[in-house]
Amino acid sequence: MIATLSGEITQIEENALVVEVGGVGLRVFVPAPVRGRVKTGEAVFLFTHLVVREDALALYGFESQAERDLFNILLGVDGVGPKVALSVLSSMTLDAVQRAVFADEADLLSKVPGVGKKTAQKIALHLKDKLKPSDALARVAAMADYDSEVLAALTALGYSVVEAQSAIQSIPKDAPKDVEERLRVALQYFGT
Numbered sequence: 001m002i003a004t005l006s007g008e009i010t011q012i013e014e015n016a017l018v019v020e021v022g023g024v025g026l027r028v029f030v031p032a033p034v035r036g037r038v039k040t041g042e043a044v045f046l047f048t049h050l051v052v053r054e055d056a057l058a059l060y061g062f063e064s065q066a067e068r069d070l071f072n073i074l075l076g077v078d079g080v081g082p083k084v085a086l087s088v089l090s091s092m093t094l095d096a097v098q099r100a101v102f103a104d105e106a107d108l109l110s111k112v113p114g115v116g117k118k119t120a121q122k123i124a125l126h127l128k129d130k131l132k133p134s135d136a137l138a139r140v141a142a143m144a145d146y147d148s149e150v151l152a153a154l155t156a157l158g159y160s161v162v163e164a165q166s167a168i169q170s171i172p173k174d175a176p177k178d179v180e181e182r183l184r185v186a187l188q189y190f191g192t
Helices: 031-036 065-075 082-091 094-100 119-130 135-139 145-154 161-169 177-191
Strands: 003-011 016-021 026-028 043-052 057-060
Touching: 003 026, 003 031, 016 031, 031 082, 043 065, 057 065, 057 082, 057 135, 065 082, 065 094, 065 119, 094 119, 145 161, 145 177, 161 177
Parallel strands: 026 057
Antiparallel strands: 003 016, 003 043, 016 026, 043 057
């Protein structure tokens, strides 16, 4: 099993990186945020998971061990393969996934491309047993109801869950608790 890899990025593809390791170019499927942060010619270190199929070998890479662990847990959900698991990690941060699970908001997971309502519920149920709440998660799960409404409004406007979470985090701590006002401030994050 290939646990990690380190090398130079020689190509950035639609859903993968080609990383040269010891003169061999390895195609590594990575979450979208990783592809957005790297450039050709840069050195990269990834935690990896090798998926072995009868007709193919596929290598998946992650910036942190926690992301790789979540990917592995997602693969244990009935109906979730590597592409859907990668889609979850491309669309949501670890905190957002944990929040959706522990705040019983499986609807957030259903906004991920390739994840329907039933699959979202399966993921939430499976992850609830597998994930361990952390101090960071306690803060995320304790997101106030008014911020949950802001998140729902932003995703309804077409922003991804990751974008919506970033906008909510940009709201000053002393901002009013009024949902409409918080939504207005969050929209300023996008320059609208």
